[in-house]
Amino acid sequence: MIRSLAKHINGFKKDSILTPVFMLLEVAMEMVIPLLMASIIDDGVEAGNIHHIYTIGIWMVLAACVSLIAGVLGGKFGARASTGFARNLRKAMYENIQTFSFSNIDKFSTAGLVTRLTTDVTNMQNAYQMILRMCTRAPASLICAMAMSFFINARLACVYLIAVIVLGCCLFLIMSRTTKYFQQVFHRYDDLNASIQENINGIRVVKAYVREDYENKKFTKASGNVYKMFVKAESILTLNAPLMQFTVYSCILLISWFGAKMIVNSTFTTGELMSMLTYCMNILMSLMMLSFVFVMITMSYASAQRISEVLNEKSDIVNPENPVMKVSDGSIVFDHVDFAYKKNSEEPVLKDINLAIRPGETIGIIGGTGSAKSSLVNLISRLYDVTAGSVSVGGVDVRKYDIETLRNEVAVVLQKNVLFSGTILDNLRWGDKNATEEECIRACQLACADEFIQKFPKKYETYIEQGGTNVSGGQKQRLCIARALLKKPKILILDDSTSAVDTATDAKIRRAFAEEIPGTTKLIIAQRISSVQHADRIIVMDDGKINGIGTHDELLETNGIYRDVYESQTSGGDFDENGGER
Structure with a gap:
C-alpha cells in the first residue's frame, strides 16, 4: 500500500526533502535559544556584564530569525508537497477509473468512488503534510530537548523521562481506542454521499411523490451515523488536553521545587532552571504534537487503504500484445x-x-x-x-x-x-x-x-x-x-x-x-x-x-x-x- 501511494510523490520529491530539512533547522535553533538565555542570566545579569548581555542577545535574535525563516520555508514546501501529492492521487485515481471495464466498475459504488476522490484524498493530504512537518519536528524536538536537559542536569531531567513514559502510555491507550472509530467513519461517509447523490439524481421523482420528508429522514440518519462515530472518537481524544495540562503543570512544579532546592544548595543556577523549564514545555508539546500526528495517521490509514484499492484495481479487459488494428466487416x-x-x-x-x-x-x-x-x-x-x-x-x-x-x-x-x-x-x-x-x-x-x-x-x-x-x-x-x-x-x-x-x-x-x-x-x-x-x-x-x-x-x-x-x-x-x- 505504501509503495503504491509513494510513487505519486513524483514531481514533489524536492519539496518533500526540503520540508523536514527546514523543520530540523527550526528545531536546532529553538534548542539553542534556552542555552543562550541561561548564559544571559548566569553570565550577564548575575555577573553584571552588560557587554555579554548584548552579545548573547544578538545571537538569540539571529537564532530566532533563522528559526522563523526555517519554519516559514518548511510550511511553504510542506504545503506544496502535500497539495501536489493530493493532486497526483486524484489524477491517478481518475485516470485508472477511466480504464475500468464494466466488471471493475461494478466492484465500487459511485458514492464510494466520490468519497475516495474527495474526503479520502484530503485526509491523505493533511496526513502527508503532518508527516513531513510534525513527524520530523516533534521527535527531533523531543530528543534534542531531552538530551539538552540531561546535559544540563541529569538528575533533574529524570522528571521529564518519567513524565514522557507515563504520558506516552496514556496517549497510546487513547489512540488505540479511537482507531476503530476512525476506520468505520469513512464507510458512513459512503452512505451519506449515496443518500445525497440518489436524492439529487431523482429529485423530480421525490417531488412528484412528495417524499421530501422521507428523504430528509434518510439523510438525517446517514448524517447522524457520521456524527455518532466522530463523537465517540472525539470524546476519547478530549482526554488529550487535560492529561497534557496535568503533566505539564506537574513537571513545572517538580522542576521548580527540586530546582529551587538545588539553587539554594549552590548546585544549580537560576539560568539553568529557566532552561530546564523551557525544555519542559518543548518536551511535552512535542508529545502533544505526536499525539495529533497519530490521530491524523490513524484517520488517514483507512483512507490510504481505500485509495490503494482504486489505484491497484487493474482492468480485466486489456489489449493483447499484438492487437488487430482493423475490423474487416460487421459479421x-x-x-x-x-x-x-x-x-x-x-x-x-x-x-x-x-x-x-x-x-x-x-x-x-x-x-x-x-x-x-x-x-x-x-x-x-x-x-x-x-x-x-x-x-x-x-x-x-x-x-x-x-x-x-x-x-x-x-x-x-x-x-x-x-x-x-x-x-x-x-x-x-x-x-x-x-x-x-x-x-x-x-x-x-x-x-x-x-x-x-x-x-x-x-x-x-x-x-x-x-x-x-x-x-x-x-x-x-x-x-x-x-x-x-x-x-x-x-x-x-x-x-x-x-x-x-x-x-x-x-x-x-x-x-x-x-x-x-x-x-x-x-x-x-x-x-x-x-x-x-x-x-x-x-x-x-x-x-x-x-x-x-x-x-x-x-x-x-x-x-x-x-x-x-x-x-x-x-x-x-x-x-x-x-x-x-x-
Whole structure:
C-alpha cells in the first residue's frame, strides 16, 4: 500500500526533502535559544556584564530569525508537497477509473468512488503534510530537548523521562481506542454521499411523490451515523488536553521545587532552571504534537487503504500484445458462449450461445425482462469478456482486437441514455470529435432528431443540461442514436433505445437505417414487436438462452414465446405495413 501511494510523490520529491530539512533547522535553533538565555542570566545579569548581555542577545535574535525563516520555508514546501501529492492521487485515481471495464466498475459504488476522490484524498493530504512537518519536528524536538536537559542536569531531567513514559502510555491507550472509530467513519461517509447523490439524481421523482420528508429522514440518519462515530472518537481524544495540562503543570512544579532546592544548595543556577523549564514545555508539546500526528495517521490509514484499492484495481479487459488494428466487416459469431458477471457464480447469465450474423444484416432481439438481451450485445464491443467460448467480429476473436479500434467500429446506444452538459453539437461530437455541422445534421435526420432540434430557438447550439434533463426521453434517445451514427460503425447496437419513441417515429428511424446504412450490421433490442418485425431475423431470448431464431412469420408459427408477445401487443389493434399502429 505504501509503495503504491509513494510513487505519486513524483514531481514533489524536492519539496518533500526540503520540508523536514527546514523543520530540523527550526528545531536546532529553538534548542539553542534556552542555552543562550541561561548564559544571559548566569553570565550577564548575575555577573553584571552588560557587554555579554548584548552579545548573547544578538545571537538569540539571529537564532530566532533563522528559526522563523526555517519554519516559514518548511510550511511553504510542506504545503506544496502535500497539495501536489493530493493532486497526483486524484489524477491517478481518475485516470485508472477511466480504464475500468464494466466488471471493475461494478466492484465500487459511485458514492464510494466520490468519497475516495474527495474526503479520502484530503485526509491523505493533511496526513502527508503532518508527516513531513510534525513527524520530523516533534521527535527531533523531543530528543534534542531531552538530551539538552540531561546535559544540563541529569538528575533533574529524570522528571521529564518519567513524565514522557507515563504520558506516552496514556496517549497510546487513547489512540488505540479511537482507531476503530476512525476506520468505520469513512464507510458512513459512503452512505451519506449515496443518500445525497440518489436524492439529487431523482429529485423530480421525490417531488412528484412528495417524499421530501422521507428523504430528509434518510439523510438525517446517514448524517447522524457520521456524527455518532466522530463523537465517540472525539470524546476519547478530549482526554488529550487535560492529561497534557496535568503533566505539564506537574513537571513545572517538580522542576521548580527540586530546582529551587538545588539553587539554594549552590548546585544549580537560576539560568539553568529557566532552561530546564523551557525544555519542559518543548518536551511535552512535542508529545502533544505526536499525539495529533497519530490521530491524523490513524484517520488517514483507512483512507490510504481505500485509495490503494482504486489505484491497484487493474482492468480485466486489456489489449493483447499484438492487437488487430482493423475490423474487416460487421459479421458476428457467437461460438458456444457462456457468460457470468462474477467468476464464482453458480449459474451463468448466458448459456451455450451459438449464433452467426452476416455483415449488413438487421437482427431483432426480443425477450422478457432478465432474459439477458443486454448481456448478449455487451460482449460484442467487449464491455465484458466471455466466461467460456468466444465472440468474433469480422472473423477475429474480439479479445485479439485493439480495444479502441473495436469500440470505434461497434456503436452502442445503451439502455440508459446519457447526455452531457454542453450544446447539442458538443454531445453529437462524442461520436466523432471532428464531425462537421453538416454531418451532425445528417445523422440527426437519420435518427429523426432534426425535426425537434429545428424547433429550438438556438437549434444545434441549444444547451443540454447535465443528464439531458431539459429534453424529453424520446428526444434524448434520438440524440443518442444520432451520436452513435456519427461513428460510422460497422455494427450498430440499439439496446431498447427507441422505447420512449412513438411507433411512427420508430418506423421512420428503421426505414432510414435500411436505406442509408445498408452495409452496417444492426442489432435492435426491443420490447415492442413493431420495432423488430421487419428485421432480417429475430432472436427470441429466454433465461439466458436462445429460444428461437427466424423471421417474423416463421416465429409466429414456430415459437410460443414470440406468438404470446405478439398477441398480447396486438389484442387492441393491429400493425400497418411500416410497423406503426393503425
